[in-house]
Amino acid sequence: MKGEEKRSAILKATMELITEHGFHATPMSMIAKEAGVAAGTIYNYFPSKDVLINQLYAELKEKMGNALLRNQEGTGNLRERFFLLYRNLYAYFMENPEEFIFLEQYSNSPFISQTPANENLQFQPAVVEFLNGGIELGIFRDMETELMTSLLYGHVVAVAKLHLSGRLEINETRLEKAAQSCWDSIKIN
Amino acid sequence: MKGEEKRSAILKATMELITEHGFHATPMSMIAKEAGVAAGTIYNYFPSKDVLINQLYAELKEKMGNALLRNQEGTGNLRERFFLLYRNLYAYFMENPEEFIFLEQYSNSPFISQTPANENLQFQPAVVEFLNGGIELGIFRDMETELMTSLLYGHVVAVAKLHLSGRLEINETRLEKAAQSCWDSIKIN
Amino acid sequence: MKGEEKRSAILKATMELITEHGFHATPMSMIAKEAGVAAGTIYNYFPSKDVLINQLYAELKEKMGNALLRNQEGTGNLRERFFLLYRNLYAYFMENPEEFIFLEQYSNSPFISQTPANENLQFQPAVVEFLNGGIELGIFRDMETELMTSLLYGHVVAVAKLHLSGRLEINETRLEKAAQSCWDSIKIN
Amino acid sequence: MKGEEKRSAILKATMELITEHGFHATPMSMIAKEAGVAAGTIYNYFPSKDVLINQLYAELKEKMGNALLRNQEGTGNLRERFFLLYRNLYAYFMENPEEFIFLEQYSNSPFISQTPANENLQFQPAVVEFLNGGIELGIFRDMETELMTSLLYGHVVAVAKLHLSGRLEINETRLEKAAQSCWDSIKIN
DNA sequence: CATGAATGAGGTTTCATTCAT
DNA sequence: GATGAATGAAACCTCATTCAT
Numbered sequence: 201m202k203g204e205e206k207r208s209a210i211l212k213a214t215m216e217l218i219t220e221h222g223f224h225a226t227p228m229s230m231i232a233k234e235a236g237v238a239a240g241t242i243y244n245y246f247p248s249k250d251v252l253i254n255q256l257y258a259e260l261k262e263k264m265g266n267a268l269l270r271n272q273e274g275t276g277n278l279r280e281r282f283f284l285l286y287r288n289l290y291a292y293f294m295e296n297p298e299e300f301i302f303l304e305q306y307s308n309s310p311f312i313s314q315t316p317a318n319e320n321l322q323f324q325p326a327v328v329e330f331l332n333g334g335i336e337l338g339i340f341r342d343m344e345t346e347l348m349t350s351l352l353y354g355h356v357v358a359v360a361k362l363h364l365s366g367r368l369e370i371n372e373t374r375l376e377k378a379a380q381s382c383w384d385s386i387k388i389n
Numbered sequence: 390m391k392g393e394e395k396r397s398a399i400l401k402a403t404m405e406l407i408t409e410h411g412f413h414a415t416p417m418s419m420i421a422k423e424a425g426v427a428a429g430t431i432y433n434y435f436p437s438k439d440v441l442i443n444q445l446y447a448e449l450k451e452k453m454g455n456a457l458l459r460n461q462e463g464t465g466n467l468r469e470r471f472f473l474l475y476r477n478l479y480a481y482f483m484e485n486p487e488e489f490i491f492l493e494q495y496s497n498s499p500f501i502s503q504t505p506a507n508e509n510l511q512f513q514p515a516v517v518e519f520l521n522g523g524i525e526l527g528i529f530r531d532m533e534t535e536l537m538t539s540l541l542y543g544h545v546v547a548v549a550k551l552h553l554s555g556r557l558e559i560n561e562t563r564l565e566k567a568a569q570s571c572w573d574s575i576k577i578n
Numbered sequence: 579m580k581g582e583e584k585r586s587a588i589l590k591a592t593m594e595l596i597t598e599h600g601f602h603a604t605p606m607s608m609i610a611k612e613a614g615v616a617a618g619t620i621y622n623y624f625p626s627k628d629v630l631i632n633q634l635y636a637e638l639k640e641k642m643g644n645a646l647l648r649n650q651e652g653t654g655n656l657r658e659r660f661f662l663l664y665r666n667l668y669a670y671f672m673e674n675p676e677e678f679i680f681l682e683q684y685s686n687s688p689f690i691s692q693t694p695a696n697e698n699l700q701f702q703p704a705v706v707e708f709l710n711g712g713i714e715l716g717i718f719r720d721m722e723t724e725l726m727t728s729l730l731y732g733h734v735v736a737v738a739k740l741h742l743s744g745r746l747e748i749n750e751t752r753l754e755k756a757a758q759s760c761w762d763s764i765k766i767n
Numbered sequence: 768m769k770g771e772e773k774r775s776a777i778l779k780a781t782m783e784l785i786t787e788h789g790f791h792a793t794p795m796s797m798i799a800k801e802a803g804v805a806a807g808t809i810y811n812y813f814p815s816k817d818v819l820i821n822q823l824y825a826e827l828k829e830k831m832g833n834a835l836l837r838n839q840e841g842t843g844n845l846r847e848r849f850f851l852l853y854r855n856l857y858a859y860f861m862e863n864p865e866e867f868i869f870l871e872q873y874s875n876s877p878f879i880s881q882t883p884a885n886e887n888l889q890f891q892p893a894v895v896e897f898l899n900g901g902i903e904l905g906i907f908r909d910m911e912t913e914l915m916t917s918l919l920y921g922h923v924v925a926v927a928k929l930h931l932s933g934r935l936e937i938n939e940t941r942l943e944k945a946a947q948s949c950w951d952s953i954k955i956n
Numbered sequence: 957c958a959t960g961a962a963t964g965a966g967g968t969t970t971c972a973t974t975c976a977t
Numbered sequence: 978g979a980t981g982a983a984t985g986a987a988a989c990c991t992c993a994t995t996c997a998t
Binding site: 428429 | 987988989990991992
Binding site for chain 4: 983984986
């Protein structure tokens with residue numbers, strides 16, 4: 201196992217264990233064991249546990265951002281592009297439930313105050329541009345994009361949590377309804 | 390300070406400190422100091438730190454449920470009643486931002502798996518009845534109430550977090566727009 | 579419950595709990611609960627936990643001493659009197675197994691160093707006189723009485739422990755053999 | 768100091784301190800200090816205080832068993848072999864008084880219930896065979912070997928305690944008499 | 957005298973981090 | 978770089994004792 205692989209194994213182990221046990225109850229020794237490295241080795245890649253966790257968050261957030269913008273080659277109209285964003289985000293959460301849970305856990309804990317900004321989708325200029333375009337076309341409501349991105353992100357998160365909690369299985373029909381609900385909450389009626 | 394006051398002081402200190410520092414980084418000794426009692430005293434009221442935190446969550450969730458149903462004496466039409474629910478929940482979060490942050494932190498951590506159900510608004514039969522009524526009248530979409538309550542709750546949470554993060558101040562105008570957006574996401578267009 | 583009853587209840591609870599759980603793992607609060615009194619009440623009767631335990635030992639040792647000398651009205655010959663002593667001690671242990679276990683536990687722990695003397699049967703002048711009589715008659719070996727009392731006491735203790743451990747049930751036949759064995763170890767052959 | 772040395776130092780310190788202060792009143796911090804290691808280091812070798820103590824008991828019991836069977840190369844007759852066993856056990860106690868005191872303290876405390884069997888000499892098949900041989904030869908009494916081993920062990924223990932208590936010094940003459948007394952208690956007269 | 961909540965020192969154990977190998 | 982035993986501060990929790998009621 202080479203250096204970069206080791207680094208990845210440590211990050212992966214950290215994510216899985218924190219997802220399962222929480223920040224508390226995830227000691228470095230457990231991460232080392234799960235990653236298949238010695239405890240001291242972790243410190244060759246990350247100077248402290250806090251940095252490790254913050255780094256993990258930063259990488260997952262970037263990964264989520266990339267997933268959000270997938271499959272945009274074919275243009276489509278505004279509605280189709282909105283649905284694509286919605287489904288892209290939801291699909292990422294479903295494909296990587298542990299990453300989703302980690303991101304939510306991190307976002308809602310005071311760890312967050314250590315990183316400069318907590319702007320979930322806002323960090324994607326492409327999304328902001330898209331929303332602004334819709335506003336200018338008179339299709340989206342006259343709302344601040346900060347509010348819009350929050351509503352969009354919160355909507356997908358709520359549906360994903362509902363599904364992962366096991367309280368209601370989100371099949372294709374329900375997902376389509378959910379995306380429509382989100383669309384209706386943002387477009388002018 | 391009598392027994393019941395002491396118990397309350399411990400719960401309050403726990404909420405404030407966990408809100409500020411997180412589950413990790415909030416030792417019992419800190420809670421004791423903040424509450425103005427000896428460390429051992431906490432154990433006269435709660436058998437362990439876990440129980441203390443779970444108990445705190447249970448009480449806050451109940452308090453939130455009560456706040457949600459305030460001011461319902463004047464009936465109003467369906468839209469008015471919906472807006473009242475939306476504003477009630479938002480008002481509770483604004484009046485008790487620490488409680489809100491604690492609830493979110495708890496809900497998104499593995500602590501949650503220890504309590505049987507994590508059904509944010511679902512636990513309020515009155516809300517479910519209200520939504521079912523709207524569906525039967527053909528005003529609300531044909532959606533599972535689990536999904537509806539998740540969307541309603543997630544909407545308010547997203548707006549509250551946006552405001553508390555300082556990224557966008559939610560004034561009366563914006564709150565009205567947000568409530569309208571949520572309404573549009575649930576009613577038939 | 580009057581004062582003297584309370585004192586007895588405390589001593590009894592102490593003996594039972596220490597027998598079951600050991601010195602460690604027997605907190606005062608547990609003793610209080612078992613005795614049916616408040617924790618603070620114990621301190622009206624005993625100034626500290628150490629004193630309570632030492633006092634308990636002293637009283638049980640005296641009780642054992644009295645049991646040892648029972649039924650001596652009919653004189654009997656030396657052998658009969660020896661067998662009586664042996665059986666008296668064994669009977670006391672069987673009638674009060676918890677007291678026996680407590681006495682052994684106490685005797686073999688460093689608590690003992692706090693009390694001036696640890697002379698199991700030696701504290702009974704009657705026994706010493708009896709043994710000295712046997713020596714003078716040329717029936718018992720020319721041994722120090724300290725050694726003789728130790729051997730006698732140790733013999734009964736070994737048989738009692740064997741029975742209480744469940745490894746060998748000591749019925750009347752075996753008890754008679756055991757007493758004979760002890761007699762043979764002390765008398766001149 | 769290497770790993771195995773450290774482990775030994777911890778066991779030795781535990782034995783010495785418990786012998787002196789008892790199970791209660793021997794905190795892990797004291798053991799660590801006496802052993803010359805950090806408190807946490809103990810947990811690299813033993814998962815808990817209970818396990819440490821039980822492990823110590825197991826190792827000492829085995830050591831005692833080995834000591835009991837020393838010097839058997841020259842066969843000797845039954846009486847000589849009996850005296851050898853008696854003296855072997857006594858010598859072990861005299862050479863290792865702290866181990867003896869620890870073993871007695873442990874055996875007489877509720878810790879014992881955690882280990883499956885509390886069979887002092889019984890665990891030595893060689894001893895049982897020896898005693899059975901004597902019975903078949905018609906030299907030893909017709910007694911269960913459980914009882915015989917208990918009497919033999921109890922006899923040596925009683926003498927050792929008497930000596931270590933300072934109440935009677937056991938010199939060679941007295942030891943010979945004691946062994947003879949034990950022999951007489953087991954052989955047919 | 958009796959109560960039992962309160963105390964806080966001290967118990968066992970954990971765990972982030974270091975460092976000799 | 979990699980290892981993992983060692984460290985010791987600090988975590989959770991216990992419990993002998995006190996004292997206001």
